Amino acid sequence: xxxxxxxxxxxxxxxxxxxxxxxxxxxxxxxxxxxxxxxxxxxxxxxxxxxxxxxxxxxxxxxxxxxxxxxxxxxxxxxxxxxxxxxxxxxxxxxxxxxxxxxxxxxxxxxxxxxxxxxxxxxxxxxxxxxxxxxxxxxxxxxxxxxxxxxxxxxxxxxxxxxxxxxxxxxxxxxxxxxxxxxxxxxxxxxxxxxxxxxxxxxxxxxxxxxxxxxxxxxxxxxxxxxxxxxxxxxxxxxxx
Amino acid sequence: xxxxxxxxxxxxxxxxxxxxxxxxxxxxxxxxxxxxxxxxxxxxxxxxxxxxxxxxxxxxxxxxxxxxxxxxxxxxxxxxxxxxxxxxxxxxxxxxxxxxxxxxxxxxxxxxxxxxxxxxxxxxxxxxxxxxxxxxxxxxxxxxxxxxxxxxxxxxxxxxxxxxxxxxxxxxxxxxxxxxxxxxxxxxxxxxxxxxxxxxxxxxxxxxxxxxxxxxxxxxxxxxxxxxxxxxxxxxxxxxxxxxxxxxxxxxxxxxxxxxxxxxxxxxxxxxxxxxxxxxxxxxxxxxxxxxxxxxxxxxxxxxxxxxxxxxxxxxxxxxxxxxxxxxxxxxxxxxxxxxxxxxxxxxxxxxxxxxxxxxxxxxxxxxxxxxxxxxxxxxxxxxxxxxxxxxxxxxx
Numbered sequence: 103x104x105x106x107x108x109x110x111x112x113x114x115x116x117x118x119x120x121x122x123x124x125x126x127x128x129x130x131x132x133x134x135x136x137x138x139x140x141x142x143x144x145x146x147x148x149x150x151x152x153x154x155x156x157x158x159x160x161x162x163x164x165x166x167x168x169x170x171x172x173x174x175x176x177x178x179x180x181x182x183x184x185x186x187x188x189x190x191x192x193x194x195x196x197x198x199x200x201x202x203x204x205x206x207x208x209x210x211x212x213x214x215x216x217x218x219x220x221x222x223x224x225x226x227x228x229x230x231x232x233x234x235x236x237x238x239x240x241x242x243x244x245x246x247x248x249x250x251x252x253x254x255x256x257x258x259x260x261x262x263x264x265x266x267x268x269x270x271x272x273x274x275x276x277x278x279x280x281x282x283x284x285x286x287x288x289x290x291x292x293x294x295x296x297x298x299x300x301x302x303x304x305x306x307x308x309x310x311x312x313x314x315x316x317x318x319x320x321x322x323x324x325x326x327x328x329x330x331x332x333x334x335x336x337x338x339x340x341x342x343x
Numbered sequence: 344x345x346x347x348x349x350x351x352x353x354x355x356x357x358x359x360x361x362x363x364x365x366x367x368x369x370x371x372x373x374x375x376x377x378x379x380x381x382x383x384x385x386x387x388x389x390x391x392x393x394x395x396x397x398x399x400x401x402x403x404x405x406x407x408x409x410x411x412x413x414x415x416x417x418x419x420x421x422x423x424x425x426x427x428x429x430x431x432x433x434x435x436x437x438x439x440x441x442x443x444x445x446x447x448x449x450x451x452x453x454x455x456x457x458x459x460x461x462x463x464x465x466x467x468x469x470x471x472x473x474x475x476x477x478x479x480x481x482x483x484x485x486x487x488x489x490x491x492x493x494x495x496x497x498x499x500x501x502x503x504x505x506x507x508x509x510x511x512x513x514x515x516x517x518x519x520x521x522x523x524x525x526x527x528x529x530x531x532x533x534x535x536x537x538x539x540x541x542x543x544x545x546x547x548x549x550x551x552x553x554x555x556x557x558x559x560x561x562x563x564x565x566x567x568x569x570x571x572x573x574x575x576x577x578x579x580x581x582x583x584x585x586x587x588x589x590x591x592x593x594x595x596x597x598x599x600x601x602x603x604x605x606x607x608x609x610x611x612x613x614x615x616x617x618x619x620x621x622x623x624x625x626x627x628x629x630x631x632x633x634x635x636x637x638x639x640x641x642x643x644x645x646x647x648x649x650x651x652x653x654x655x656x657x658x659x660x661x662x663x664x665x666x667x668x669x670x671x672x673x674x675x676x677x678x679x680x681x682x683x684x685x686x687x688x689x690x691x692x693x694x695x696x697x698x699x700x701x702x703x704x705x706x707x708x709x710x711x712x713x714x715x716x717x718x719x720x721x722x723x724x725x726x727x728x729x730x731x732x733x734x735x736x737x738x739x740x
Binding site: 157162163186187190193194199201205207208209210214217218219220221222223224229264265268 | 344345346347349350353354356357634635638639640641642643644645646648729730731734
């Protein structure tokens, strides 16, 4: 399985939600660059805007203003505004998504869940990744089980295998360990780390757990929709200790 | 690779009872539709067979109500009108007439028939001309009577079964207390002849005190002859009416059309209910799986992919329901036949519900087409779901 990583660049990226007459600035004019092959964690308290940011970076949400450039290609900003159809194409060609709640299809077996993205879009050579991914994530022996028959940690491994099957360039993980115990969380983080190091994949992970964030190459701390520029990775590692 | 069909099929298994009930709803409408269409073509075919098996294309009767005449000829009955036998000579002179046969219909009340008695139909016929008119009549036992004045009868298949008579047995005509010898029993024809007892014309004229009188003249027209032209000529004869068999068919089909419209309305209502059921089932399923659909879009499904997935579910439901309905219709065709007979003013012999391959394919096609129509809205709604809103559970809020 060989991945081609992509860089991400944002300029003044802003997302404002409206609730009645009230305006909530979830992400406030964020400018950042994530280099290809980076393993970046985004931390911050609840409501700080970290999930909104990762959704914007993953083209799941549209910014209210600002620019988003993926591997040199403008996605949002200036005159660039892609249609939902084009965004879907970018999503399936570029990203792999992992969620806190796994979102596996309960009626499909582990193997079928992993091969599900290939039903809609299949990169050349992606077929063989189904069993390779399962093997890589230590789930081959469970491939004919239904999601309801495996543990939470195993479900998240399956979700990672599903995210990896179409050889994405960027892996986005929103609280991937939120529903797991410490041991399983460490396992998942180690897997993400390996994917970043060994396959050169760009990994962006949202977490509220400093200990897990410390495994990343770089950490972005968010508060009230803004990035705390003062934090560096050494500080995160120190805090987690 | 996992296919759309596999995903859709497995999803339908998730809510088995709901899917099952929806399928039953579709199956019931499919059953009604197949039975109705089967009745439409079966009734006409059975009626044609009944009329064609009469052996003649035209009947001449004493002047009266044409509906009564038609029913009388097909079903037998009372309130008979008579005409002179001599009229046959004038008819036979017509060059367009190929064959001609006289019939004296008569009916007697048989107290031993059924639980509370019933009508026994006796036809006085000339064996030679009647046989020429209906060469397809075959004998199970014996043959036609030879002497036109003999007290002998030929029994239709069902009449013989009912009376439990064999050739050589005697049979008593109720009311008249006259004994006949059974000389022949016909094979089953699936027509009115099965329940009829045939006696020599002259004998019956004597018994019923109708010398030289008959009720009906059957006419076989020469091939290629314009029968309406012949009718015009025959109408010059006094006090007769002509019933062409096409006219009989048309009259009966008119009577039956009301029943057909009623059944068709029921079928349409059943189909509409099934359609609403399909829309409801699929739409509920879409709302319940909102997050899953969001995830499918996140991992690469285009709106059209989701549309096709949801549509596939509808197609599976409708195809299975449609096939099940056809199976119901085939298995229960006999029951449907009996039920229809109870409500119709006149039902010909043979099967009234005729289900063939073409009909099955048309019905399945119609059911699947209706299912596809029903699936458009839920599939379209599902295709429009935005992934992030679906994952957050914000759709519809």
